[in-house]
Amino acid sequence: MTDNDHTHDGNPTQSGNHTHGHAHGHTHGHIHDPDFDWAAMADLLELEGETHSPYVQQALAELTHLAPRRILDIGSGPGVAACRLAATFPQAEVTAVDGAPELLARAGERAGRLGVRLRTQQADFPTGLAGLGPADLVWSGQALHHVGDQQGVVKQLAGLLEPGGVLAVVEGGLPARWLPRDLGFGRPGLQERLDAAQADRFSRMRAELPGSVAVVEDWPGMLRAAGLTDARSRTFLVDHPAPLADGPRRFARQSLERSRQTLAETLNAEDRSALDRLLDPADPAGIDRRTDLFLLTAKTVHFGTAA
Ligand SMILES: C[S@@+](CC[C@H](N)C(=O)[O-])C[C@H]1O[C@@H](n2cnc3c(N)ncnc32)[C@H](O)[C@@H]1O
Structure with a gap:
């Protein structure tokens, strides 16, 4: 050890x-x-x-x-x-x-x-x-x-x-929020749906841990x-207002990439394509280039x- x-x-x-x-x-x-x-x-x-x-x-x-x-x-x-x-x-x-x-x-x-x-x-x-x-x-x-x-x-x-x-x-x-409610594409409320999918995943993760006790x-x-x-x-x-500095923006990107990887199966096709668009570095409405990203959470x- x-x-x-x-x-x-x-x-x-x-x-x-x-x-x-x-x-x-x-x-x-x-x-x-x-x-x-x-x-x-x-x-x-x-x-x-x-x-x-x-x-x-x-x-x-x-x-x-x-x-x-x-x-x-x-x-x-x-x-x-x-x-x-x-x-x-x-x-x-x-x-x-x-x-x-x-x-x-x-x-x-x-x-x-x-x-x-x-x-x-x-x-x-x-x-x-x-x-x-x-x-x-x-x-x-x-x-x-x-x-x-x-x-x-x-x-x-x-x-x-x-x-x-x-x-x-x-x-x-509280879960971190960084996306505006309405991104201008896809169905509004994507981040809330990601949070709900994450909450289910968290419960599954806990239930599957060795020696799990409710x-x-x-x-x-x-x-x-x-x-x-x-x-x-x-x-x-924790309050990083828009426009996001480079560090919190990279955190938002990496978190979203992880959500894309771990939650994709639980999202519908419209939400998956909204996520893909957000993660496209060339898209002006993507997470690397939007000026309306913020980062708000409570620890x-x-x-x-x-x-
Ligand atoms: C979510 S990270 C938290 C990192 C940091 N404390 C923070 O607040 O950001 C959880 C950490 O716990 C460690 N960890 C999780 N389960 C563990 C276990 N059963 N034994 C030892 N380390 C564990 C992981 O390696 C990881 O570094």
């Missing part, structure tokens, strides 16, 4: 000396689901993290009472939030934890570029979480819904905390059931404190 543990301290001369051959697959938790090849999603995850990143900063502003010495980012992906944690708490040892070594390598490269101190550790959830603690802050962004037993994994993470330590779980919020997704309730106190949720608006962070 720990054969690719390493530290990235922002010094390029020290960040390249740690890779051992790693035969571990990167389809943890989704062994039968090619839609979740996490390593192949590295660009999308990094763009998404960057596009949404203001919310991480706002959420961390809620934690100024902490002086954490050890921080874990569980399901860090390519490390956008982990690097933000490292920049916000420079005195802390921050460890990005993920099942995909390729994404941890991205996190390390990012830390090097930004000049922040970041350790990375490969671990598959839930089994690999034992022994990661103790920590003063455990952050987990949009990763726990990929574990079959969500209440079980919340309990495990709560158990990693020092007394007074905080668990911050990013789940829920639970009411009341995250503050789950934090309380794990023995944490002062459980509360805060929601942060919810659930906090709980160890007694």
Whole structure:
């Protein structure tokens, strides 16, 4: 589990000396689901993290009472939030934890570029979480819904905390919107229909996870059931108005490409052809060239404190 543990301290001369051959697959938790090849999603995850990143900063502003010495980012992906944690708490040892070594390598490269101190550790959830603690802050962004037993994994993470330590779980919020209701072609409301198809797909994904347990997704309730106190949720608006800058625009393109790939079968022919038109780089009404694209979403962070 720990054969690719390493530290990235922002010094390029020290960040390249740690890779051992790693035969571990990167389809943890989704062994039968090619839609979740996490390593192949590295660009999308990094763009998404960057596009949404203001919310991480706002959420961390809620934690100024902490002086954490050890921080874990569980399901860090390519490390956008982990690097933000490292920049916000420079005195802390921050460890990005993920099942995909390729994404941890991205996190390390990012830390090097930004000049922040970041350790990375490969671990598959839930089994690999034992022994990661103790920590003063455990952050987990949009990763726990990929574990079959969500209440079980919340309990495990709560158990990693020092007394007074905080668990911050990013789940829920609102789906991102970037398309105008009426695109000028196709049937209006395409994005709402994509969201509905995605919600069904999400339910199927959860039902098919190994050890899947149905639970009411009341995250503050789950934090309380794990023995944490002062459980509360805060929601942060992410608002990139039109015209979209290059980064959020590339995120919108890659997301739409993924929707085209994963949801196509559930859409009708009219919606599929609208998507094709949006994805055509040569089309002036396509996603690369329209001036009316915006990006609006809301991210919810659930906090709980160890007694
Ligand atoms: C949707 S991404 C979230 C990335 C980042 N935390 C964010 O907020 O943007 C989910 C991450 O969890 C990791 N992951 C999902 N299921 C996992 C499992 N069972 N074991 C280990 N890592 C897992 C994936 O590799 C991926 O990096």
